[in-house]
Amino acid sequence: MAEPFIKSQFPALMEHSPELIYLDSAATTQKPAAVLEAVQAFYLHSNANVHRGAHALSIKATSAYERARAQIAQFVDAESPESVIICYGTTHAINTVAHGLTHQLSPGDIILVDGAAHHANIVPWQQLAKRTGAELYPIPLLKNGSIDLPAYQALLQRGPKLVSLNHVSNVLGHANPLDVLIPLAKTVGALTLVDGAQAVAHLPVSVRSLGCDYYVFSGHKMYGPTGVGILTGKRQSLEQLEPMMSGGEMIKTVRFEHSEFAGLPNRLEAGTPPIAQVIGLAKAVEFIQSLDRQAVAEMEQSMLRKARAGLQQLGYFVYGDPGNCHGALAFNLLGEHHQDIGTLLDQQQVAIRCGYHCAMPLMEHLGTKGSCRLSVAAYNTPNDIDRAIEALAIAKDMLSE
Ligand SMILES: Cc1ncc(COP(=O)(O)O)c(C=O)c1O
CATH class of the missing domain: 3.90.1150.10 (Aspartate Aminotransferase, domain 1)
Incomplete structure (x- = not known):
């Protein structure tokens, strides 16, 4: 090549x-012409809101948006397009999970977080711990910054409710041995989240094979636009999340007394989504797949x-x-x-x-x-x-x- x-x-x-x-691509990658053209083409030729209009342009925009979701699902081998939740970035995706689990944690519950995590994968868990009385512990690292496996195994004996891991460190470039770390977390019944922000541009990812409950990443670190990120994982684990944001698009019915929420993925996608960015992200997927x-x-x-x-x-x-x-x-x-x-x-x-x-x-x-x-x-x-x-x-x- x-x-x-x-x-x-x-x-x-x-x-x-x-x-x-x-x-400086770990901060953000540059964008190929195909991605820029796809974003511009959407605004030039198909711009309309999705899931809303009965008119032709809205139908065109909706089908491009849903096609993009399916491409993204296939790229990371997600369970299904419905289990791909469009977010605004990795930070938003992790916050969606941390807020969504608030009702599931109680005082004294344990959250384990990768000692090499990005702040986006630390602070939302701290806030979750504050809201619920849960306790947060870092997973100890070896001197070189890799996870200390015996120390991790010892911490798992305390029965954490949730384990949040890097896929690839944004500082050292270390890829965690997720094929070991996730099954170990599962043996003690913990939910697992993997921060894939630095992985998706470099490694093939199969969310289904990883077996994690939640996998998150940002479009702009994989040749796509800013303002779009993905939360995916197991359908059942996504369904457990209480929506962090509520409003239009995420409901089935609304009455002043009570609203009924929609199913996945809409349930976790309140408001107008980043439509052009999602279409750009699908082009970034095509770019990566062309290599x-x-x-x-x-x-x-x-x-x-x-x-x-x-x-x-x-x-x-x-x-x-x-x-x-x-x-x-x-x-x-x-x-x-x-x-x-x-x-x-x-x-x-x-x-x-x-x-x-x-x-x-x-x-x-x-x-x-x-x-x-x-x-x-x-x-x-x-x-x-x-x-x-x-x-x-x-x-x-x-x-x-
Ligand atoms: C490992 C990791 N997690 C999370 C983030 C946050 O991503 P974003 O700013 O796109 O939400 C980054 C960004 O640098 C990152 O490298």
Whole structure:
């Protein structure tokens, strides 16, 4: 597969080519022309609200929207299109679950959360614990940031009601061994949520094979538009959720005394959904499916190996397990502030992310306030890594002057 051909499908990258090296895809990926065109085409030719009108344009919009839902369901091997709930992003999807479970938790119930979780996968559970009197515990990590399996097994003995896990860490790129972690959680009867925000662009996902109750991800991290995310999982587990939002579209009947809610998926989709974004997301699915995914994953991993070796040769410290790295890696130049490195790279038109990456507890575990993070996607090339390493060498020289 020729990566320059992939890059040529991304107008924003071509506009800034060859100067800009974009290594911040874990924050958000660039969008291929096909996605941009699909969003524009919807507004140009089919714009109408869905599920509402008897008129032709609304019927056209509704069928495009529902077709997109079915494509997304097939992409992650969801149980059915009805078990694909359209949300506004991963954060919204996790909040939907955390709010939806409020009535199921009681004081003293235990919630376990991945020690390497993104804040979007921590704070909603804290709020749930506050509302219900439940207790939240982090799943301990090994020194390198991977889950400490014996410690996880010991915590499971306390009978948690819910276990929430990363699929892939947004900082270290570690993929959790979900084939081990989820069955273990199930043996003690816990509900499981998997945050797939950093996984769907890099790994094939089968929600049915994972067997988790809830799986969530964002469109904008998989070449799709912002403003759309997905909550899927087991039908029965989704049906257990009390709707966080209520209003139009999610009801069967409304009387002033009482309203009856609709079934899935509408029950959890109050209000006008992000129609154009969903249609754009289905195009992003088609884009991913047009790639040789195995070849792309191998290329991404080889770029990350190259980056790790180059960084280490320059004297940068690279975090995490080198044998388990998908999409992103984190590093620091010890003694220097991560932000300074980011700024010096930006001056050389190399875009990376610096900070705590919405993962303060993980940063604390790694013994730092923040780090630099370099992340790759299908459009990156080994040349991008060479350019980044050159820029990092210059940054190091400048900081040591
Ligand atoms: C692992 C992970 N979870 C959740 C989120 C939140 O995603 P969003 O901001 O699209 O809701 C992110 C975003 O960086 C993430 O990387």
